[in-house]
Amino acid sequence: MRADRLVAALLLLQGRGRVTAAALAAELEVSVATARRDLEALSAAGIPVYPQAGRGGGWQLLGGARTDLTGLTAPEARALFLLLGPASAAAPPARAALRKLVRALPGTFRAEAAAAADAVVVDRAGWGERARDRPELDVLLDAVVGRRVVEFGYAGRGAAPARRRAEPWGLVDKDGTWYLVAGTAAGRRTFRVDRITDVTGTGEVFERPAGLDLPGVWDEVVGEIERRRSLVTASVRAPARLVPVLRDRFGRHCAVGGGPDGDGWVALEVAAHTARSVAEQLAGFGGAVDVLDPAAVRAELAALGAELVAAHGG
Known part of the structure; x- marks a missing residue:
């Protein structure tokens, strides 16, 4: 998507100071003409990106202008990539995003950030188990981000499967088991994702409750379950x-x-x-x-x- 490329281009400009359209095209895996149009779009959007002609020229941010996207300290960059590394192992788009972020960091941060990204491996399968596919998880994640109402089949413990309708507020990974925290006609409910089947969108968009604090809500859920x-x-x-x-x-x-x-x-x-x-x-x-x-x-x-x-x- 073009928005992704524009952000990546801005990160590269900030991290390197100056780039040519050809270098940007190689990094983003697009044509030189497309890279040039992206740079011109940044300039037209009011970001102080200007070309410099001649030998050693290229595009750069005027006066060392910066964005908040990579104003990171070395410890912050290391912590970020320690967190992102295990997640990127599961999804090709995440791996691609991680590579672009590494390239966009200031040169002094790149080696340590890349090492941090590869420092942790998360294996969700128990001993003797096969790795589990979670297609429902991807669909639910899209619904959470897009604020879209979903319907799905759900078999609660000791109960017959039933069709449910919910407003997905957020997803929680607790020790390898995923849970959906959602609003329903009966109020807030928590569903185990491994008991969810056949997720479908309704086409309806919902408003997330104002001031919703998902970590706080999850603490309440955990407290209720532990009391039981x-x-x-x-x-x-x-x-x-x-x-x-x-x-x-x-x-x-x-x-x-x-x-x-x-x-x-x-x-x-x-x-x-x-x-x-x-x-x-x-x-x-x-x-x-x-x-x-x-x-x-x-x-x-x-x-x-x-x-x-x-x-x-x-």
Whole structure:
């Protein structure tokens, strides 16, 4: 698109000080005539871009004029490219944009920025899994940016698939799982993208809620979900060596009561959404973890033990 080329041309002028139409054409992979027209368009738009004829001439920004696009410090450039590098690995347009940004940076920043862009690889597939295609994610991202109402099929946990209609406010990547935060007729809702199918646009455009703070909204969503995941709390005792394992198992729903007692045991509180879920997560520790209360969790552990004996005791 021409707008992309004009921005790229302006970045190159800022980063290099002076460029010829031929050099710009080579960088942007267009004809020299097209590059010259782009430079003339920048000048006509009021940007102080002027040609200089003769040997060593070219186009330059008058008086060292600058834009906000690349007024970066070296640490800012490094941080930007550390962030952009993993994202660019997934999409050819992002890779192309990253290459153009590197070329447009001041020469002293380029080597470090390029190294930062290649410094991090993000592999979303778990061990033993194939890399997952997410065609719905691309469609939803376009709808978020374009403020377009969408309809899609959605199968909630334990519910039959249904057709949904939503105003997509934003997308969130939480530990490799994508979520859509959207407005619906019933208010704000959150959908797991891997349960979304057959996304279609309605042709309608919506207005994003004024002052919407997506990170703040997501914090509220996380708080609500974590509260639902910690409705039942159990008091347990475990050897100090198992405390890191229990913390890893229960995450934020594991609280350590203090240091080891005289026998090297530590008091903890762990939580999950049901007594059965607490018991299922503790059952694998056998007698190494002592559940003090509530009685419901102890009863579920006993029931699990009985089920295992019945199934495998022979």
